Amino acid sequence: MNHLTDAELIALSKRDEVAFETLMRRHGPKAAALARSLVGESQVDDVLQEVFISVHRGLKNFRGEAEFGTWLHRITLNACYAKLKRVVPEALEDYEHHLSSDQNVQKNAERAQLRSLIESGMQTLPLEQREAFALREFSGLEYESIAEILRCQLGTVKSRISRAKASLKEFLTSKGVRP
Amino acid sequence: MDNPKDDPWDNLIREASQPDQRDMAAVDRALLKVRQHNRKHQIWFRTLQGGLATAAVVAGLSFWSFSHNSSGGVVGEAEAQLAYDAYSDAAGGW
Numbered sequence: 001m002n003h004l005t006d007a008e009l010i011a012l013s014k015r016d017e018v019a020f021e022t023l024m025r026r027h028g029p030k031a032a033a034l035a036r037s038l039v040g041e042s043q044v045d046d047v048l049q050e051v052f053i054s055v056h057r058g059l060k061n062f063r064g065e066a067e068f069g070t071w072l073h074r075i076t077l078n079a080c081y082a083k084l085k086r087v088v089p090e091a092l093e094d095y096e097h098h099l100s101s102d103q104n105v106q107k108n109a110e111r112a113q114l115r116s117l118i119e120s121g122m123q124t125l126p127l128e129q130r131e132a133f134a135l136r137e138f139s140g141l142e143y144e145s146i147a148e149i150l151r152c153q154l155g156t157v158k159s160r161i162s163r164a165k166a167s168l169k170e171f172l173t174s175k176g177v178r179p
Numbered sequence: 180m181d182n183p184k185d186d187p188w189d190n191l192i193r194e195a196s197q198p199d200q201r202d203m204a205a206v207d208r209a210l211l212k213v214r215q216h217n218r219k220h221q222i223w224f225r226t227l228q229g230g231l232a233t234a235a236v237v238a239g240l241s242f243w244s245f246s247h248n249s250s251g252g253v254v255g256e257a258e259a260q261l262a263y264d265a266y267s268d269a270a271g272g273w
Contacts, residue, residue, distance in 0.1 A: 017214070017217070020213075021210050024206060024209070024210060025206060025210075028202075028205075028206035028209065028210075029198030029202040029203055029206055030198055030202075032198065032201075032202035032203075032205040032206055032209075033196065033197075033198045033199075033202050035205075036201070036202070036205075037196075041201075044205055045205055045208055045209070048205050048206070048208070048209040049208070049209045049212040049213075051209070052209040052210065052212065052213045053212070053213055053216055056213055056216075056217075111194070111195055111199070112199065114191070114195040115195040115196065115199065118192060118195055118196065137192055137193060137196040138196050138198075165188070165189070165192070168192065169188050172188075177191075179187035179188050179190070179191045
């Protein structure tokens with residue numbers, strides 16, 4: 001089913017479990033990365049499961065006015081907001097713990113370490129910058145789609161992302177990272 | 180450095196932000212949860228269907244039983260009438 005377009009998979013997903021899984025394997029990893037960057041490692045499973053079940057239920061009403069990816073990331077963002085209201089974000093120490101675990105178990109330790117550091121640095125950003133940055137870098141969305149999701153001006157999105165990057169560069173530099 | 184695309188930090192962050200094995204694994208776990216959710220939903224739906232079917236059968240049987248008893252009464256009355264007629268005939272004959 002991998003050769004099918006999103007629209008074809010969406011049409012099939014309403015009845016076909018394999019089509020739904022193909023669709024979610026295509027877009028889900030970026031949604032997972034977005035969720036992880038916003039709510040932290042310990043909450044990502046809860047958020048993603050809620051998101052997938054919501055998507056599964058909502059697909060029958062999905063009319064394709066927005067791209068599926070944009071819709072999925074909007075749902076993911078809403079699930080993250082709901083989680084953030086209920087749970088205190090992970091402390092920086094928790095990220096440092098994940099960091100050391102990653103170093104032991106992952107093949108690409110250097111990249112995993114950098115990503116963990118970025119996620120850790122994101123926790124120091126204001127939420128509005130964090131979500132804009134995450135939608136850009138983790139979800140890989142265009143600025144226009146981010147503006148649509150966050151319901152704000154394009155210039156505002158660019159400004160938030162720019163400020164987030166500046167803060168992150170500072171954070172990463174303080175941790176000894178050099179590009 | 181004027182072009183943001185040439186900023187090595189941007190490239191570094193973009194590369195590190197790509198989905199990794201943890202994200203794939205989280206997707207697998209979420210899909211498993213969806214499957215379980217669907218199974219539960221199917222079981223619930225079938226149980227409801229079974230319950231409704233049982234209720235329909237019980238209602239049908241009750242109605243049939245009620246009708247049967249009522250018609251039994253009619254048959255009983257008819258039998259009594261026949262017995263009375265037979266008695267009357269016999270009495271008349273007497």
